Amino acid sequence: MAKLNLGSGPRPKEGYLNADHVNQPGVDIVFDANEPFPFEDESFDEVYSEDFLPYIKPEKKAHVINEIWRILKIGGKMEHICARAGTENSYGPPGNISFWNLRTFEHFEHGNYRQAFETKYNPTKEFRKVVAENVNECIHIIYTKHVGTK
Numbered sequence: 001m002a003k004l005n006l007g008s009g010p011r012p013k014e015g016y017l018n019a020d021h022v023n024q025p026g027v028d029i030v031f032d033a034n035e036p037f038p039f040e041d042e043s044f045d046e047v048y049s050e051d052f053l054p055y056i057k058p059e060k061k062a063h064v065i066n067e068i069w070r071i072l073k074i075g076g077k078m079e080h081i082c083a084r085a086g087t088e089n090s091y092g093p094p095g096n097i098s099f100w101n102l103r104t105f106e107h108f109e110h111g112n113y114r115q116a117f118e119t120k121y122n123p124t125k126e127f128r129k130v131v132a133e134n135v136n137e138c139i140h141i142i143y144t145k146h147v148g149t150k
Helices: 058-071 102-106 113-117
Strands: 003-006 017-020 044-050 072-083 127-135 138-145
Touching (some): 044 058, 058 072, 072 127, 102 127
Parallel strands (some): 003 017, 044 072
16 A cells, blocks of 8 residues: 655654655655655555645645645545644744645535635545544544546
8 A cells, every 4th residue: 555644754654655845864755745746646545644734835735635636546545634724723833834724625525516616726636525623723634536536
């Protein structure tokens, strides 16, 4: 099973390809997630991140989710844990520049009416929601890439 941990930083996960934009101990591959990901289509079964999404450029939100969709295999899952927009946890760290909440992910959700309004950002990739929850000042989501999407 091929698994990718985005923004691993100094906390690599065992059994994952650990990626970050800074070369440091535990990082297996260095790249800027604001740019195209350096992976082939459908090359991962799972993409995981913790405290990664708030560090990407705000105008690159759709890009990052679309790239995750591209590199996931059909049936693959993405799981993210990050600060919930509007909390001290989201505004506190000086590096946080992108703010996320559960509604953000609805724009990429299969069958969700919000997706129809977002053609400007090209959210053409659709996921099915497995888990979407607020946990204290964070959000935790798990979505899967399903068969029949573009």
